[in-house]
Amino acid sequence: MKPFHKHIGRPFKSVHIRITKYLLERDTMFATAWVFIFILMVGLIPLNTHFFDPIKLALEDFDFNDIAYSKLGKGEDTKFDNRVVIVNIGHADREGMAMMIEAGAAQNPKVMGLDAFFETEKDPHQDSVLREVFEKNKNLVVISRFKYLHHGEEIELMEDHFQESFAQQGFANVVGEDRGSIRHFAPFEQYKGKEYNSFAAQLVKNYDPPKFERLFKRHKETEIIDYSRRTEKYLVVEGEDLMAGNIADSTLTGKIVLFGYVNTNPNDIEDKVFTPMNEKFAGKSIPDMNGIVVHANIISQILDGRYIKKLPSWVTWLVAILVGWLHMSFFLHYYLENHIWFHLVAKLAQLASAILFGFIGTYLFDRYRVKLDMSKTLVVIALSVDIIYFYEAWAVWMHKKFNYKTVFHQKHH
Amino acid sequence: MKRLQFLLVMFLAAGTAMAQDNSFLLYSLKGNVSVVDNKVETKAKVGQLLKSSANLKIAPGGMATLICNQASMFTVNKAGNYSLNKFKDSCREGSNNVSANYIKYVWNQMTSHGEGSPGSNRKAFMNTVGAVSRSINNIWIDPRLDTVNYTAGDFPLSWKSYTDAGEFQFSLYNSSNIADPFYTQVTSKSKIMINSFATKIKEGSSYYWTSAVKGEENDELKVLNFVSKDTYDKLVSLLKTQGGAGEAPAEQAYRIAFMLEDAHYLAEAYQYYSKAAQLAPDNVLYRSTLMSFKKDYEIK
Numbered sequence: 001m002k003p004f005h006k007h008i009g010r011p012f013k014s015v016h017i018r019i020t021k022y023l024l025e026r027d028t029m030f031a032t033a034w035v036f037i038f039i040l041m042v043g044l045i046p047l048n049t050h051f052f053d054p055i056k057l058a059l060e061d062f063d064f065n066d067i068a069y070s071k072l073g074k075g076e077d078t079k080f081d082n083r084v085v086i087v088n089i090g091h092a093d094r095e096g097m098a099m100m101i102e103a104g105a106a107q108n109p110k111v112m113g114l115d116a117f118f119e120t121e122k123d124p125h126q127d128s129v130l131r132e133v134f135e136k137n138k139n140l141v142v143i144s145r146f147k148y149l150h151h152g153e154e155i156e157l158m159e160d161h162f163q164e165s166f167a168q169q170g171f172a173n174v175v176g177e178d179r180g181s182i183r184h185f186a187p188f189e190q191y192k193g194k195e196y197n198s199f200a201a202q203l204v205k206n207y208d209p210p211k212f213e214r215l216f217k218r219h220k221e222t223e224i225i226d227y228s229r230r231t232e233k234y235l236v237v238e239g240e241d242l243m244a245g246n247i248a249d250s251t252l253t254g255k256i257v258l259f260g261y262v263n264t265n266p267n268d269i270e271d272k273v274f275t276p277m278n279e280k281f282a283g284k285s286i287p288d289m290n291g292i293v294v295h296a297n298i299i300s301q302i303l304d305g306r307y308i309k310k311l312p313s314w315v316t317w318l319v320a321i322l323v324g325w326l327h328m329s330f331f332l333h334y335y336l337e338n339h340i341w342f343h344l345v346a347k348l349a350q351l352a353s354a355i356l357f358g359f360i361g362t363y364l365f366d367r368y369r370v371k372l373d374m375s376k377t378l379v380v381i382a383l384s385v386d387i388i389y390f391y392e393a394w395a396v397w398m399h400k401k402f403n404y405k406t407v408f409h410q411k412h413h
Numbered sequence: 414m415k416r417l418q419f420l421l422v423m424f425l426a427a428g429t430a431m432a433q434d435n436s437f438l439l440y441s442l443k444g445n446v447s448v449v450d451n452k453v454e455t456k457a458k459v460g461q462l463l464k465s466s467a468n469l470k471i472a473p474g475g476m477a478t479l480i481c482n483q484a485s486m487f488t489v490n491k492a493g494n495y496s497l498n499k500f501k502d503s504c505r506e507g508s509n510n511v512s513a514n515y516i517k518y519v520w521n522q523m524t525s526h527g528e529g530s531p532g533s534n535r536k537a538f539m540n541t542v543g544a545v546s547r548s549i550n551n552i553w554i555d556p557r558l559d560t561v562n563y564t565a566g567d568f569p570l571s572w573k574s575y576t577d578a579g580e581f582q583f584s585l586y587n588s589s590n591i592a593d594p595f596y597t598q599v600t601s602k603s604k605i606m607i608n609s610f611a612t613k614i615k616e617g618s619s620y621y622w623t624s625a626v627k628g629e630e631n632d633e634l635k636v637l638n639f640v641s642k643d644t645y646d647k648l649v650s651l652l653k654t655q656g657g658a659g660e661a662p663a664e665q666a667y668r669i670a671f672m673l674e675d676a677h678y679l680a681e682a683y684q685y686y687s688k689a690a691q692l693a694p695d696n697v698l699y700r701s702t703l704m705s706f707k708k709d710y711e712i713k
Contacts, residue, residue, distance in 0.1 A: 103697065243700075
């Protein structure tokens with residue numbers, strides 16, 4: 001009876017031969033190179049060739065790592081964040097908001113943030129009450145807004161009606177396509193020679209200066225948001241309950257208190273955006289998270305020091321080249337020696353690779369907060385099969401014309 | 414001996430961990446909920462942190478959502494007296510493994526054959542009904558407006574719409590004829606000010622009113638009583654005499670406002686709530702009540 005290692009050794013050896021037999025062949029390397037030349041050529045076409053492509057349209061805002069949030073339960077075990085309390089301002093008018101802020105300030109929070117803007121004057125009495133509250137509470141950060149014109153070539157800081165009364169401001173713009181998922185935030189923005197902090201950064205600056213320093217030292221143009229909590233992972237209190245004294249006395253003491261609009265009703269999409277935590281990670285859906293909860297997630301992330309490292313694009317390309325090369329070697333083996341099985345094996349290999357590299361990407365993202373864009377690798381694997389046919393024709397032509405040495409000149413398909 | 418000591422230390426450490434006190438955060442409340450801690454009963458408040466030795470009392474119709482150890486959330490919605498010790502098992506923290514879930518997800522997706530396509534298996538895709546429901550009224554009128562007693566001043570009769578309707582029809586009926594409205598008004602707003610039709614109604618009479626999305630019907634009628642000034646004045650005089658000795662003007666205004674609201678004199682209650690807030694501008698209760706009142710009745 002054969003020992004166990006010999007039982008498993010043979011299939012491994014067989015797979016090893018299938019992958020490596022043509023690995024160092026010139027044809028494998030050139031065919032792999034042609035895959036990238038093809039990708040480059042398609043990329044150079046100055047026309048949008050995808051306007052009728054349903055897959056491209058459906059996956060326009062798709063990121064493989066979204067599956068981790070929407071289907072794999074990433075963030076579900078995250079603990080409730082008791083450093084942040086959200087006060088729902090609902091549809092309160094200006095006087096109502098002023099009273100809510102006053103009631104919140106009475107509990108001595110460390111810093112407060114108001115996620116609302118006031119474009120014009122309204123009722124003079126209400127305006128004066130709110131202005132007084134803004135002037136009185138120096139630890140209140142109110143949002144500001146930047147307007148990006150001509151695809152971001154020009155920036156304009158939008159004026160707020162109470163501009164002169166704010167002690168502190170932070171811009172509330174987040175980074176995302178129009179009606180696309182919000183995956184990034186810009187911690188800082190330069191405008192007319194001055195650097196402005198984002199809403200979340202300004203709040204953290206007040207709450208925990210060393211954590212802000214860490215963010216400041218990174219000084220990235222954009223950071224990937226590491227979503228960790230849905231609305232129910234923050235204490236959300238109703239503004240009216242706060243005013244009526246229905247909230248325990250020290251609930252807000254020493255905390256970050258965010259005043260904003262919260263509604264968990266899926267039919268109410270006011271101030272809601274798409275996030276990777278959306279139940280549906282591709283295709284048509286409805287926005288899932290209130291803007292204030294997005295800010296709360298960013299705050300939690302900065303306080304926890306959880307920064308996602310996006311691997312540089314040369315790593316992405318290097319992985320794509322290595323994986324493409326291995327696949328090309330494997331495909332060439334079947335193409336030349338077992339052609340009858342070629343298409344079936346190629347399809348199965350593509351499926352297995354998609355699953356495997358999807359797993360690797362998800363694992364790195366979840367465990368090490370490293371974002372490796374596997375989409376290029378998957379495109380290379382998908383294209384490899386078609387490129388073999390093109391390469392065969394090209395190699396045979398080169399052989400006839402220039403006596404180019406190739407494994408294809410004898411076995412033509 | 415050393416082994417025995419080691420086992421004893423391990424046993425004690427495990428015991429300490431088991432006996433670790435759970436803490437419960439009151440996340441949200443509904444209805445009458447109170448907390449009994451050290452034999453003292455207090456009204457439960459959102460944000461309150463409770464020890465596992467505390468008891469939670471939930472009145473019929475009440476509900477409390479708690480978070481244990483910042484990790485697991487659960488809701489108690491049955492009336493009763495609960496010792497938080499009993500909820501130990503709700504304090505278990507989850508152990509989600511994204512990598513393992515990935516394998517499960519891929520397997521489920523690969524082994525799920527779906528329900529075909531709408532073209533091939535229509536019965537699996539026919540739960541979408543392409544029609545508007547008429548069994549549900551598209552207009553919701555706050556039950557607090559069921560009966561409104563009115564003498565003077567301006568006050569909105571408001572409603573909410575479940576649809577994106579652009580226009581609504583307000584209808585006013587005589588109590589003797591609830592089939593045909595004697596006054597109608599189309600508005601794009603979801604409220605109508607009483608002043609806008611005050612000239613059409615007579616003092617001492619009762620009316621019915623309703624609002625519907627334009628082109629639809631709403632059978633839900635509300636009562637509007639146009640109370641004579643004498644009757645109202647007598648009521649206010651009576652309410653004024655019911656105050657305690659040494660009652661400040663602001664306190665009196667607030668008390669009268671509350672009692673008028675209770676008696677469905679909403680326009681008049683608003684005036685008194687405003688008066689109380691003006692007389693004592695620093696009183697948070699008066700101001701917050703006024704704000705809530707304005708919000709409840711859509712007063713801008």
